Amino acid sequence: MGAVVLVTGVSRDLGRRFARHVAADPAVDRVIGVDVVPPRGDIGDVAFVRADIRSPVIAKVIAKEDVDTVVHMSVIATPGSAGGRATMKELNVIGTMQLLAACQSAPGLQTLVVKSSSTVYGASGRDPAMFTEDMHAKRLPSSGYAKDAYEVEGYVRSFARRRPDVRVTMLRGANVIGPAVVSPITSYLRLPVLPRVLGFDPRLQFLHQDDLFAVLQHAVTHDVPGTFNVAGDGVLLLSQAIRRLGRPSVPLPPLGVAGVGQVLRRAHLADFSPEQQAFLTYGRGIDTTRMHTVLGFQPRFSTPAAFDDFAHTLTHTERPTPVGADHG
Structure with missing residues (x-):
């Protein structure tokens, strides 16, 4: 009998697509997708259950469906998609705590896979060339998505200590990119x-959306506990990325960028948070040696190839319909 997988965050595009993706795996028997609202797109053979992971009802879903594998994808990156920063933090942190409490009380649980983010490393002028998994941010994140992701990881590590019988895999992905990704x-x-x-000309790394689905599926179906950086091979400088887009850029002093960022946020054109500005100043590099040697995963798209696939479908007039911002 195959795995019974519960996927959180299926109302957002990446969660919905992954749930469909993993449901096609022969090693998986059933997939249950949960969220507070139904997904807008086709979920195929995935069974949708309307449930809020902030509520104790999630424990009943896990027990009723005999779930043995949980994939947590509902940590969201932008306050706009959550209805504000306070709601975003509640969904991300309180939701994770409640989900882990449900996992704690589920005797049949065997595997927990958490989609984290390389934003936990921050971005500063004192960063190493490449962060390995045992390194920490030079300056701990104090706000926004990065702070939420950092706190979520702490709760996941505590859960792993309390339930050593459960295989816990945490994937610190680089910025996910692809034709349909809104982040x-x-x-x-x-x-x-x-x-x-x-x-400044920061270094960028990307993870193609198809490789995100593939690495999550790999973690579900392989015995690979631990924390892993995940990114396409290689790096791009921001200047190189802009040239590939064929779009103009305007260099501004930091205060000027911050001012433009506030205008963009108010206009809901881009979530130009302080952490985003730091990233676009200093960039970030993550070492993926363990991804290759321990996790045993090879992304199909390099960082440049992932970016090119995104850029190829882009037009000056494109305005994708947000379905809830996906993870960074």
Whole structure:
């Protein structure tokens, strides 16, 4: 008998697509997708259950459906898609705590896979060339999505200590990119003119959406506990990315970029948060050695190839319909 997989966050595009993706795996018997609202697109053979992971009802869903594998994808990156920063934090942090409490009380649970983010490493001028999984941010995140992701990881590690019988795999993905992805970085790259921080040319790494689905599926079906950086091979400088887009850019001093960012946020054109500005100033590099050697996963798209696939489908007039911002 195959695995019974519960996927959180299926009302958002990446969660819905992954649930369909993993449902096609021969090693998986059933997939249950949960969220507070139904997904807008086709979910195929996935069984949808309307449930709020902030509520104790999630424990009943896990027990009733005999779930043995949980894939947590509902940590969201932008306050706009959640109805504000307070609601975003509640969904991300309180939701994770409640989900882990449900997992704690589920004797049949065997596997927990958590989609985290490389934003936990922050972005500063004192960063190493490449972060390995045992390194920490030089300056701990103090707000926004990065702080939520950092707290979520702490709760997941505590759960792993309490339930050593459960295989826990945490995937720290680089910025996910692809034709359909709506996130802080893709919203920035979709701007007709891109503001840049004067005097800086940050390094960027990307993870193609198809490789995100593949690595999550790999973690579900392989015995690979631990924390892993996940990104396409190689890096791109921001200047190289902008040239590939064929779009103009405007170098501005940091205060100028911050001012433009506030205008963009108020206009709901891009979530130009302080953490996003830091990333577009200093960039970030993550070492993926363990992804290759321990996790045993090879992305199909390199960072440049993932970016090119995104850029190829982009037009100056494109305005994708947000279905809830996906993860960065």
